[in-house]
Amino acid sequence: MAFQLKTNRKETENKTIRFPVQLIEQIDQVIGNQDVTFSSFVIQACEYALENMDVDAGQKK
Template structure:
């Protein structure tokens, strides 16, 4: 299934994370004219990656 942006979520906790500048630029370009924040995009991208991650190597 392709990655699809969803509306912002409510419950959250602050975490500090560093991103490469190039990645920040790519994310900023991806969310232009979308009804999504940078944080929401990152959360959704992480959820997508975790849901589609091959966990067979970890067992």
Template sequence: MAFILKSDRKETENKTVRFPLDLIHRIEEAITGKDVTFSGFVIQACEFALENMEKDKK
């Protein structure tokens, strides 16, 4: 299954998360020119990871 960026907006809560600088740069490169924020990318990446982890459990 491919990871596809979406520009969805949802109700949110703030959380502080530290990222390695190289990962920040890679994410910023990936979203350049796309209609998605850094936070939106992270949320979608986490959802994608969780959905695929659940599939692997079964």
């Protein structure tokens, strides 16, 4: 499944996180011509990562 940007979101809560400057620049480039905010991109990227990660790989047995 490919990562696709969505334009609308609702119900949110503020969190403060730090990003490497280079990562911010890369994200800004990608969303520059899209109808997507930085926050929306980060939320969607996190959702995509959570849906597609191998949960068992990081757990101890």
